[in-house]
Amino acid sequence: xxxFGELPADAASRDYWAAQRRRLASPPDGGLNIAFExxxxxxxxxxxxxxxxxxxxxxxxxxxxxxxxxxxxxxxxARLLQRLGLRPGDAVFTLLGREPALYITALGALKAGAxxxxxxxxxxxxxxxxxxxxGRCKVLVTSxxxxxxxxxxxxxxxxxxEHVLVVDDPWGQGAPGGTLDFGRxxxxxxxxxVVPPTTKDDPALLFFTSGTTGAPxxxxxxxxxxVVHHATxxxxxxxxxxxxxxxxxxxxxxxxxxxxxxxxxxxxATVIADREEFDAVRWYRxxxxxxxxxxxxxxxxxxxxxxxxxxxxxxxLTDTLDLSAxxxxxSVGEPLNPQAVLWGKxxxxxxxxxxxxxxxxxxxxxxxxxxVDIRPGSMGKPLPGVQADVVDRRPDGRIVPVSAPDTTGILxxxxxxxxQFRSYIDEDDRYRSSFADGWYLSGDLARKDADGxxxxxxxxxxxxxxxxxxxxxxxxxxxxxxxxAVAEVGVAGRPDAIAGEIVRAYVTLKPGFDADEALRRSxxxxxxxxxxxxxxxxxxxxxxxxxxxxxGKILRRELRALGDGP
Ligand code: 6R9
Numbered sequence: 001x002x003x004f005g006e007l008p009a010d011a012a013s014r015d016y017w018a019a020q021r022r023r024l025a026s027p028p029d030g031g032l033n034i035a036f037e038x039x040x041x042x043x044x045x046x047x048x049x050x051x052x053x054x055x056x057x058x059x060x061x062x063x064x065x066x067x068x069x070x071x072x073x074x075x076x077x078a079r080l081l082q083r084l085g086l087r088p089g090d091a092v093f094t095l096l097g098r099e100p101a102l103y104i105t106a107l108g109a110l111k112a113g114a115x116x117x118x119x120x121x122x123x124x125x126x127x128x129x130x131x132x133x134x135g136r137c138k139v140l141v142t143s144x145x146x147x148x149x150x151x152x153x154x155x156x157x158x159x160x161x162e163h164v165l166v167v168d169d170p171w172g173q174g175a176p177g178g179t180l181d182f183g184r185x186x187x188x189x190x191x192x193x194v195v196p197p198t199t200k201d202d203p204a205l206l207f208f209t210s211g212t213t214g215a216p217x218x219x220x221x222x223x224x225x226x227v228v229h230h231a232t233x234x235x236x237x238x239x240x241x242x243x244x245x246x247x248x249x250x251x252x253x254x255x256x257x258x259x260x261x262x263x264x265x266x267x268x269a270t271v272i273a274d275r276e277e278f279d280a281v282r283w284y285r286x287x288x289x290x291x292x293x294x295x296x297x298x299x300x301x302x303x304x305x306x307x308x309x310x311x312x313x314x315x316x317l318t319d320t321l322d323l324s325a326x327x328x329x330x331s332v333g334e335p336l337n338p339q340a341v342l343w344g345k346x347x348x349x350x351x352x353x354x355x356x357x358x359x360x361x362x363x364x365x366x367x368x369x370x371x372v373d374i375r376p377g378s379m380g381k382p383l384p385g386v387q388a389d390v391v392d393r394r395p396d397g398r399i400v401p402v403s404a405p406d407t408t409g410i411l412x413x414x415x416x417x418x419x420q421f422r423s424y425i426d427e428d429d430r431y432r433s434s435f436a437d438g439w440y441l442s443g444d445l446a447r448k449d450a451d452g453x454x455x456x457x458x459x460x461x462x463x464x465x466x467x468x469x470x471x472x473x474x475x476x477x478x479x480x481x482x483x484x485a486v487a488e489v490g491v492a493g494r495p496d497a498i499a500g501e502i503v504r505a506y507v508t509l510k511p512g513f514d515a516d517e518a519l520r521r522s523x524x525x526x527x528x529x530x531x532x533x534x535x536x537x538x539x540x541x542x543x544x545x546x547x548x549x550x551x552g553k554i555l556r557r558e559l560r561a562l563g564d565g566p
């Protein structure tokens with residue numbers, strides 16, 4: 001696989017990444033495999049009996065899986081895949097929560113040389129189908145419930161899907177027809193070690209991400225990304241064997257896989273796998289009871305914790321909380337308000353360290369690293385090896401860094417870092433247009449102050465960030481377009497104090513339909529059924545006309561202004 005715009009990074013950066021590469025266990029001239037770095041290298045050493053995973057279920061039951069056990073379980077899964085006829089590069093998808101099967105599948109698939117792709121379990125059938133089709137999903141691991149409710153109906157429309165493995169769920173339904181029982185298949189599989197067949201450039205991870213237009217993009221990463229996973233696990237989080245690390249992101253998003261599974265394990269840390277969703281009281285308790293040392297979460301959650309802390313009941317809890325084990329708290333995914341940074345310092349004993357990155361960057365690129373003064377509200381500075389700048393695109397196509405400090409421009413990265421995405425699958429033009437003149441253009445607007453700290457300004461496109469989740473307006477519009485009452489629909493984000501933005505749809509109606517409450521409910525229900533609650537619009541606004549460009553494209557930016565009216 002070719003890295004587009006091969007290595008314009010400067011010599012110092014290349015040396016830096018080469019040095020990081022040498023910290024990994026596999027020989028520099030041999031193969032490279034993320035799962036080997038995350039599991040096997042620890043399993044075979046003195047840290048083999050340390051817990052790799054501490055899985056906590058809804059009733060508070062804790063199950064620990066050591067690196068040695070995880071090595072055997074992932075060997076079994078890798079060999080099972082081989083027995084099922086999977087070839088290197090074939091795609092293995094999960095539609096799971098943070099449960100043991102997720103970790104076994106992700107790491108076992110990587111070991112077998114397959115491409116691992118996580119799906120968000122709150123997606124409805126439409127987004128699932130789009131992604132499984134585009135990613136050519138060959139094996140799906142999910143629960144009986146998810147399978148029957150959302151996926152089984154379109155199985156025949158997925159020509160690449162060969163095997164469905166179903167994890168036993170608390171309802172004990174067993175494996176439905178046409179699926180295999182995950183637990184039994186693992187037990188029956190050969191536990192002997194697997195020599196991963198991959199090199200640094202072989203595809204490893206596929207993450208879907210949303211753009212302004214068209215279907216979601218499938219960003220593909222190679223095994224070399226593990227160089228950044230490991231470097232950031234150490235450099236941003238200071239992780240070492242024995243540390244308890246809790247990343248709260250859902251595994252269906254890039255953060256939940258890269259920092260919820262891979263990066264901390266490469267450093268030998270113990271990962272907290274909390275099966276439940278957000279609950280402020282439970283989260284406070286979990287931080288204390290699990291002696292979390294490093295905590296990686298997101299602004300929406302922090303704002304909800306702050307909200308509870310502002311009540312008498314919340315204060316009673318936080319006043320007595322013992323977070324003495326907490327060494328570092330960090331945040332990602334959306335702008336982190338300065339108040340949140342300071343609240344962390346005052347009430348949890350640690351300020352939040354903001355970090356910036358994207359699905360495409362494959363790992364953290366800009367951060368407030370430990371030991372450097374935090375400027376509350378700033379994302380921090382580029383990591384060593386990362387050349388980031390704020391740039392302008394000249395009419396002749398050249399990319400030039402803006403010269404004056406504090407000037408807003410496009411946040412761009414010099415290409416050539418190891419976890420740079422290698423393609424948008426099947427969309428070469430879209431991939432190429434993310435690069436210009438040796439730079440990767442992030443689609444974010446930012447400014448850099450005189451001391452080199454980066455400040456987030458906004459996005460240059462119309463993508464919505466709601467509770468840290470990237471949502472493409474086009475996908476939401478499509479789910480409403482074929483409602484019999486809808487003439488046209490435009491979707492945009494509306495600012496929200498907790499979630500950052502919420503999804504709002506602006507709808508014009510066909511003649512003969514009344515803009516009433518019953519119709520609003522019918523539209524919301526259709527969107528929720530198809531997209532899932534996390535993606536569906538929370539609000540519908542009926543309008544007479546949608547603002548358009550001369551060529552007839554909906555001006556989503558102006559929609560936002562419309563929505564602020566009565
Ligand atoms: C990791 C992840 C990427 C977009 C990114 C930006 C926003 C991420 C941020 C931030 C402000 C931060 N974003 N970190 N905005 N401050 N510290 O979130 O990946 O889902 O691809 O989203 O998220 O807009 O471009 P992804």
